[in-house]
Amino acid sequence: MHSQTPDRHAFLRHPSMPWVVFTCAIVVSFFIHEMGHCAVAWLYGYPAIPTPAKEYILKPLPEAVQYQVALGGILGSVAALLAGAFWLHLRPTASRSALLAGAMTAPGFYTLRFILAGRGHDGTEFQEAQAALGLRYSGHAIDWLFVGLFVLATLFWFWRTGARPTPRLAGRLIVGALGALIVAVLLQSINNAVFDPLFQSKPKQNHLLTGGPEFPKCGQTTKESIETYLASGTVKAIGPVYARKLVEKFGEEMVAIVERESARRRCPFAYMPSVKAICLTQTLQRSLSTLL
Numbered sequence: 001m002h003s004q005t006p007d008r009h010a011f012l013r014h015p016s017m018p019w020v021v022f023t024c025a026i027v028v029s030f031f032i033h034e035m036g037h038c039a040v041a042w043l044y045g046y047p048a049i050p051t052p053a054k055e056y057i058l059k060p061l062p063e064a065v066q067y068q069v070a071l072g073g074i075l076g077s078v079a080a081l082l083a084g085a086f087w088l089h090l091r092p093t094a095s096r097s098a099l100l101a102g103a104m105t106a107p108g109f110y111t112l113r114f115i116l117a118g119r120g121h122d123g124t125e126f127q128e129a130q131a132a133l134g135l136r137y138s139g140h141a142i143d144w145l146f147v148g149l150f151v152l153a154t155l156f157w158f159w160r161t162g163a164r165p166t167p168r169l170a171g172r173l174i175v176g177a178l179g180a181l182i183v184a185v186l187l188q189s190i191n192n193a194v195f196d197p198l199f200q201s202k203p204k205q206n207h208l209l210t211g212g213p214e215f216p217k218c219g220q221t222t223k224e225s226i227e228t229y230l231a232s233g234t235v236k237a238i239g240p241v242y243a244r245k246l247v248e249k250f251g252e253e254m255v256a257i258v259e260r261e262s263a264r265r266r267c268p269f270a271y272m273p274s275v276k277a278i279c280l281t282q283t284l285q286r287s288l289s290t291l292l
């Protein structure tokens with residue numbers, strides 16, 4: 001009669017199981033990243049709310065804490081990847097492969113973004129984490145860290161599972177990578193749509209699309225208006241902390257540059273606010289790089 005006992009673990013061997021694990025692992029690994037941010041904020045006594053794809057810090061942070069909070073997320077992602085690799089190392093099953101693949105999604109995403117956009121993470125998170133480690137703020141140490149971890153995790157997976165590179169495997173990996181990208185983008189979009197209105201009084205990034213602070217107008221440039229504009233994240237690689245530093249260091253010079261540019265600037269399609277902002281931003285970025 002034993003043969004008729006229902007196999008209670010049959011669902012674990014269902015062919016779709018690794019895909020379910022994969023999707024869950026992506027969501028969980030993103031959440032671990034956000035928990036990393038929030039854990040550091042909590043340690044310093046600042047209120048913070050982790051959500052599946054974004055951390056919401058409810059009070060302005062001092063510079064040093066801001067840097068540590070940025071680093072916390074990076075450590076979260078690294079920890080998730082190491083945990084996935086360790087779990088696979090214990091027993092290389094299909095589901096554990098899927099789990100590691102899920103934990104590799106964020107590093108893979110950062111690598112792809114680094115290649116396409118020159119920086120693995122939006123905003124200034126990587127720059128701040130680098131500063132927290134005593135590295136150069138504008139360097140690429142964290143970008144390269146994730147490139148390295150992604151490549152190492154891939155090699156480790158091939159070694160531990162003994163997988164042979166076949167066309168079938170290549171096909172599965174491509175489907176997996178596309179699936180991961182879709183899950184990651186959907187997760188972020190849904191997360192922001194749900195939680196931004198709840199926890200964020202003003203949008204943090206993408207002011208070019210949402211219409212953030214105006215580029216200071218000709219004749220109205222002050223150190224404060226420049227700082228507000230830069231702190232909004234509109235200019236690549238500059239966030240609130242760095243904006244304050246720049247304005248402190250180059251205050252009068254920056255006022256002069258912005259005044260000159262806003263007077264002289266002739267932009268094609270300047271009637272479109274977003275295009276105008278991009279043109280001005282590029283000019284400002286060029287001018288800043290000569291200052292730095």
Ligand SMILES: [Zn+2]
Binds near residue numbers: 033037073074125
């Ligand atoms: Zn983060």
